[in-house]
Amino acid sequence: MSRTDLITIALFKLSWLVAIFGQQAWLWLQLIIVTIAVVTTPIRLALPVILFATAGVILDSVLHYTGVLSFVPSTDFIPLYLALLWLSFSILIIKMKSSLPTKKLTLSVLFGVAGASGYSAATLAGTTVLSPNFTIAAIIIVFAWMTWITAAYHWLEDKI
Numbered sequence: 001m002s003r004t005d006l007i008t009i010a011l012f013k014l015s016w017l018v019a020i021f022g023q024q025a026w027l028w029l030q031l032i033i034v035t036i037a038v039v040t041t042p043i044r045l046a047l048p049v050i051l052f053a054t055a056g057v058i059l060d061s062v063l064h065y066t067g068v069l070s071f072v073p074s075t076d077f078i079p080l081y082l083a084l085l086w087l088s089f090s091i092l093i094i095k096m097k098s099s100l101p102t103k104k105l106t107l108s109v110l111f112g113v114a115g116a117s118g119y120s121a122a123t124l125a126g127t128t129v130l131s132p133n134f135t136i137a138a139i140i141i142v143f144a145w146m147t148w149i150t151a152a153y154h155w156l157e158d159k160i
Contacts, residue, residue: 001099004040008095011037015088019081020122027081034084037091048156049090055152056086063144068137069119070129094156107153108146115145 011033018030041049060078063069071079093100101107116138122128130137 005096005099007040008037008092011040012088012092015085016118019085020125020127023081023127024079027084030081030084034088037088041091041095045091045094048094049087052090052094052152052156053083053086055148056089057083059144059148060086063141067131068140068144070131072127072129104150104154108150111149112142112146115149116141 015030015033015037018026018033022029057078060069060082064071064078071082101110119128119130119141120134120138123130123134130141
């Protein structure tokens with residue numbers, strides 16, 4: 001793994017920690033972290049990053065509007081810190097594409113479990129609520145992420 005890859009991973013992890021534990025109060029810090037991630041991303045990846053992040057925001061919006069995912073404090077829309085987190089995550093995924101599994105099923109399961117784990121950790125931290133209950137919501141999120149990553153990654157595959 002290259003130094004650039006390690007920096008990309010570190011920036012995403014920092015963005016995740018700031019988003020989950022700082023939410024809106026630490027938005028300024030998350031903006032700095034995401035700005036560094038954006039500035040260190042090649043311009044040729046701008047469109048794929050934006051499209052991937054948009055697909056992620058749509059996924060979270062669907063989970064939010066269907067009641068599977070809600071935020072603390074309650075919001076009508078997904079919070080800005082979550083949209084920034086999607087931008088950071090998209091940079092990570094697109095820059096690290098060559099390190100990801102090539103088998104679609106492996107990629108799908110990996111992202112399904114990782115996605116549900118992230119929301120579960122946020123729930124344990126008290127920043128989100130999963131409904132109708134933790135287990136059912138986690139299962140829904142696993143399958144939603146599996147579907148989302150398969151579609152989004154397939155669509156972006158030739159664009160990256």
